[in-house]
Amino acid sequence: MKVAIVQFPGTNCEYDTQYAFEKLGARTQIVWHKETELPSDAGLVVIAGGFSYGDYLRSGAIARFSPVMDAVERYAGKGGRVLGICNGFQVLTESRLLPGALKRNEHLHFLSKHHRLKVLGNDNDFLRALKKDTVVNIPIAHHDGNYFVDEKELASLYDHEQVLLQYCDEEGNPSNPNGSVDAIAGVCNRGKNVFGLMPHPERAMEAVLGSDDGVKMLEGFLR
Amino acid sequence: MKAIVNVFLKPGVLDSQGKAVHHALDSLKFGGVNDVRVGKQIILDIDAADEAAAEEEVTRMCESLLANTVIEDYTIEIRK
Numbered sequence: 001m002k003v004a005i006v007q008f009p010g011t012n013c014e015y016d017t018q019y020a021f022e023k024l025g026a027r028t029q030i031v032w033h034k035e036t037e038l039p040s041d042a043g044l045v046v047i048a049g050g051f052s053y054g055d056y057l058r059s060g061a062i063a064r065f066s067p068v069m070d071a072v073e074r075y076a077g078k079g080g081r082v083l084g085i086c087n088g089f090q091v092l093t094e095s096r097l098l099p100g101a102l103k104r105n106e107h108l109h110f111l112s113k114h115h116r117l118k119v120l121g122n123d124n125d126f127l128r129a130l131k132k133d134t135v136v137n138i139p140i141a142h143h144d145g146n147y148f149v150d151e152k153e154l155a156s157l158y159d160h161e162q163v164l165l166q167y168c169d170e171e172g173n174p175s176n177p178n179g180s181v182d183a184i185a186g187v188c189n190r191g192k193n194v195f196g197l198m199p200h201p202e203r204a205m206e207a208v209l210g211s212d213d214g215v216k217m218l219e220g221f222l223r
Numbered sequence: 224m225k226a227i228v229n230v231f232l233k234p235g236v237l238d239s240q241g242k243a244v245h246h247a248l249d250s251l252k253f254g255g256v257n258d259v260r261v262g263k264q265i266i267l268d269i270d271a272a273d274e275a276a277a278e279e280e281v282t283r284m285c286e287s288l289l290a291n292t293v294i295e296d297y298t299i300e301i302r303k
């Protein structure tokens with residue numbers, strides 16, 4: 001399978017993402033944001049993490065208008081699978097391809113550490129390799145990861161199994177590092193083909209570097 | 224003409240920066256501060272036929288880029 005990895009000025013996780021998917025046996029292609037088409041054989045598009053356009057105005061707000069995002073919207077509109085990691089999640093919420101918005105972390109600190117996550121929704125291409133309530137250990141690295149949706153939208157997300165991941169402690173109890181509503185770390189769209197999360201599974205591919213739990217997450221796309 | 228856009232988090236959306244500034248003001252013994260909201264101001268120098276046209280155009284800018292209406296409200300002031 002070919003994984004297309006979108007690169008904006010300021011993206012800095014594209015090569016880690018490339019490493020991760022190639023380790024799992026996928027072919028990859030980095031796609032510069034000025035491109036107006038995605039590779040025709042792409043089976044997954046990843047909006048990689050980083051600081052697109054320096055996070056100016058709001059994280060993801062300007063990247064959303066890059067030419068490649070028209071292609072990403074068309075691709076998602078036809079049912080193509082899109083994954084946004086960290087800044088990629090912010091770009092997807094700004095594009096309205098995913099519900100909600102990401103605010104400044106509640107305690108205003110940039111967070112960079114490993115954090116446990118609990119799988120809440122696995123009836124989707126992304127997390128199908130993991131059982132519900134599984135706890136994984138994945139790095140987080142963000143300043144604007146405080147997920148917000150209003151109460152009505154939140155209820156709708158649960159009704160349609162769109163809440164995928166929740167920050168938790170080692171026992172799986174909710175533990176909220178950044179103030180996100182219900183400690184939500186990742187969601188998908190109603191059609192379950194657009195996914196976004198703040199944590200970095202592509203940085204959890206080698207046990208010697210602290211965790212290889214990212215393997216189980218990303219390989220869902222390759223089954 | 225000039226357009227002055229103020230963008231703030233909506234009421235009900237926790238303003239962590241406002242809270243931190245409020246706390247800092249308390250620490251500095253500034254009493255009587257009931258609430259603090261932190262937002263941003265964007266000043267545009269624009270060409271437009273008249274004030275109404277300017278406001279319409281800036282509203283479109285706010286809806287598409289300058290504010291994220293999921294979490295933010297905005298106000299627009301047009302000055303000649």
